[in-house]
Amino acid sequence: MKRPALWLSLCLFLLTAGLLFYRIVWLGYPVFPTAPGKTWQLTISAHLPAGTGEARILLGLPAENPGRMVVEERISSGALNLSLTQEGRNRVGVWSGPVESGGQEISYRATILIRPRQASPERPPAIGPYPDRFAREDIALAERLAGRWKGLLLSDLIRAIAATAGGEWKNPPPEMKDLDAWQVLARGYGREETLLLLLRAANLPARRAEGLPLSASIQNHLLTWIECWNGRNWEIILPEKGEVISHSEAFLPLAVGGFPAFRVDTGKLTEIRWSLSQEFVSRWSLHWERIRRSSSFLDRWSLFQLPPEFQRTFRILLLVPIGTLIIGFLRNMIGFPTFGVFMPVLMALAFRSTGLAYGLGIFAGILLVGYAVRLGLDKLRLLLVPRMSVILTLVIVCFTVLALAGNKLGMREFMAVGLLPFVILTMVIERFFVLVEEAGIRQGLRTAAGSAAVSIIAYGIISWEPLQLTFFVYPELLAAVAGVQVLLGRYTGYRVSELLRFRAVGGSS
């Protein structure tokens, strides 16, 4: 008798296990898709004013490296042509074409994942030649100044050179005339150039970078810094103060090696803005990009392919079967009395918009009002359908009154009342009434309390984000849920509540 059910659930479990195995081993899905990663949302937006004719704008875009992943990019170019090119180590977006008569907005949006642990190993960069603009005696001066720090460790050397930007020279102090000559040079070429010269003289690979410090901000100009290779990774020198920051992942370069992060070849650009905001997403979203391009069947049929607004719905929907599984468990194994199978789940779904406390309060209030009205209706002896219609109308009236009151009091939770399942509420009122009539008020209240408890538990489960994400990435888990449901359906043992109910029988023998 039990065998077919066991086989069925075993098959469902194997199906889940097989698909999971395939996804994890072949497709490289994350085993724990819920571990959160830190991502940044970068937005570059610019306005091209009207009447400028042809335009050609170049914007430096974030590049990928082992410590940084560009997960998702969205570019809007309006009527302009857009091309992505490579300039040196940089990715550059080129917007070109005639500007519309009303002006034009262009924007670039990217989700960037920073993975500090995987930041190395980048190939150590080669040391380039001295830039042409420096005269031979300037180079000799730089080499003389840098030569005094020969014995220092690389990181100390970088710090010593960086300190010169603030006018501080570590021992041994250089000769006065060298110092004076260097200051003249610094005034002429600027701090960044002279720092780069000094770093080159000390045989340290270094480059100029333009970009943003990684912190939530909106900027209309970029920060310039110098990146210097310390043998293992890049260190950041902020030329303003001569400060050294050894964790380069705190900065997001948009252009390195002397290329500008934005350039206007022709036309005019006003109001360029770079904004950064932080987002916590789970690791699964990083697979989004990969999955979208993948040709594998399961990837192409992944829920990630849905537009985001529908994805949200499915994140919840996929958990509803767990909700009903829990209800099955609480009813058949524990013995919770509930109004029907679906009522607690639908209540739990509605609580997501009203909040738990308000949702339960509203539920109890409407049930009470509904019961009172139903009691009066009973004397009229209305037929089933009109009777239910009257109750339904009452429920809708309650919703309306609550929403209006919520609006007056400025309480959003009351306004969200319309999302409560009104059909279910109507049926609950009817069933509550019948139960009270047939089995007494105590049984009615017990069932109402049981339903409320079950919907709270179901609410907790469907609101649990890690579980949502896990089911979203691995929808095949539903087969396993069905397997457990089948097993539960074959549970013919006692309910915990029956231990209490039949204690007089159990104790007597």
Next chain:
Amino acid sequence: MILKAFRGLKQAGVLGMNSRNADYIMRCNPRSFFPLVDDKLLTKKRSESFQIPTPALYCVVDRYGDVAGFQAALRGICQFAVKPARGSGGSGIILIRDCAEKGYISQSGELISLQNLVYHISDILSGVYSLSGLEDRAILEALIHPDPVFDAVSYQGVPDIRIVVYRGVPVMAMVRLPTKASDGKANLHRGAIGAGIELNRGTTITAVHRSRVVGNHPDTGKPVGGIQVPYWEKMLWIAARSFEMTGLGYIGVDLVIDRDRGPLLLELNARPGLAIQLANRKGLKERLNQIDQAPAEVFATAEARVGWARKTFM
């Protein structure tokens, strides 16, 4: 602690709700046979052909046009019960004990005008008392005058006897005695008390009142145990025959004992409750297993099944 309690129930052979549903109702009661027990009129008609006595049927009203004609059909009978054929939980039942000048007197002494009774019957036809909301028929049948045997231990109303029957074999029995709390209704949920009946001899044993074991009726104060139920053999036979009658393997048979006509089949229940175990302080499961192991000849006739049950379930 909980595990021990689980084992305790198992050893006592208690039948749980899950097991009842999956192992007995779903297995033994084909869905297509349910209408036969859900509709009292069908039950009554079928009972007749099996020589099972039921309260005398005076008239059936199944069309609105016939409502006014029920008085003619009664031919001056002043004691009757009006019931919806598919009502549940005793709703929509009116008991009439006398005729009055412009109507009837109900069991509780209330005057019900003829017009109101007509309304009530129309309500029944339109399905007000049928929970599924389907159209229904109204039954007018003989009023039951309960046998005085339970008078000392019931508060108004009519005590009824429930026998659970598995594969045609009576398994367990109890009598439900109305109390003040149950408003004279023989409904355990409402607070009626259930007294177990020894299957062999047909004598009552201790009773259960709201899952508490009691020795005396809460209103009359008289002991409920030790009462010999009359017509016991006949009642067991009716119960056993209901298997052939309905084709349902697991069924609750509700009987009343009329002062004049003796035991009558009141209704059948395809989902009998589990409280009978409390009334008898005995588990059903143990007996159900015994029936499953019984030799085939036991099941040959209703008489054989009753004989075997009386011998086995002491």
